[in-house]
Amino acid sequence: MLNQIINLNSLRETDRIAKLISKYLFKGSIIMLWGKMGSGKTTFTKSLCSGFGVNPEKVTSPTYTLVNIYPGNLYIFHVDLFRLNSSKELEDFDRSDLINDNGITIIEWPKLLLSFLSDEPVLNLNIETLSNKARRLNMESSSKKFDTLFMSLKQENFSKPNTDILSNTTF
Ligand SMILES: Nc1ncnc2c1ncn2[C@@H]1O[C@H](COP(=O)(O)OP(=O)(O)OP(=O)(O)O)[C@@H](O)[C@H]1O
Numbered sequence: 001m002l003n004q005i006i007n008l009n010s011l012r013e014t015d016r017i018a019k020l021i022s023k024y025l026f027k028g029s030i031i032m033l034w035g036k037m038g039s040g041k042t043t044f045t046k047s048l049c050s051g052f053g054v055n056p057e058k059v060t061s062p063t064y065t066l067v068n069i070y071p072g073n074l075y076i077f078h079v080d081l082f083r084l085n086s087s088k089e090l091e092d093f094d095r096s097d098l099i100n101d102n103g104i105t106i107i108e109w110p111k112l113l114l115s116f117l118s119d120e121p122v123l124n125l126n127i128e129t130l131s132n133k134a135r136r137l138n139m140e141s142s143s144k145k146f147d148t149l150f151m152s153l154k155q156e157n158f159s160k161p162n163t164d165i166l167s168n169t170t171f
């Protein structure tokens with residue numbers, strides 16, 4: 001299990017980190033975006049998609065459609081399960097409607113999708129709101145396929161998170 005905490009002190013930093021992360025994603029990557037309303041999951045997704053050549057303005061929250069598909073260098077499925085109340089509402093969907101094994105899958109409010117997954121490479125990103133402009137990104141994965149991402153991030157010189165005020169992150 002690898003993890004990393006990165007401070008996102010501005011929209012610009014969020015954009016930079018998301019684009020950096022996008023470079024380490026691969027066919028079949030599943031990015032689960034955790035965090036409260038307004039923490040920045042869609043904002044982060046725009047920059048991830050931009051890293052794949054998708055116009056970020058075309059990336060909008062698929063809250064009512066459940067999934068948007070963006071053709072970039074890879075096909076990106078952008079899923080948002082906020083409006084679902086129970087996994088029963090997913091019964092009309094096949095796994096392949098929501099998860100793109102041949103491209104990238106990004107999921108906001110992913111909890112109900114966990115039952116669709118077994119050993120896929122999942123990258124968990126939990127965004128915490130610290131202030132109007134500042135967020136803290138908690139990254140975690142138990143898939144070895146993200147080892148290079150975590151190794152590279154450890155080399156980067158990020159603004160250091162204040163570990164005194166670290167909360168217990170629940171994914
Ligand atoms: N450092 C930052 N990183 C990301 N977003 C930020 C940052 N600072 C301010 N923001 C703002 O926070 C808001 C995040 O909204 P966004 O729609 O991305 O949240 P969300 O997590 O997708 O919400 P929801 O759960 O409703 O889908 C945006 O208005 C964005 O401009």
Ligand SMILES: [Mg+2]
Nearest residue numbers: 041042061108
């Ligand atoms: Mg959103």
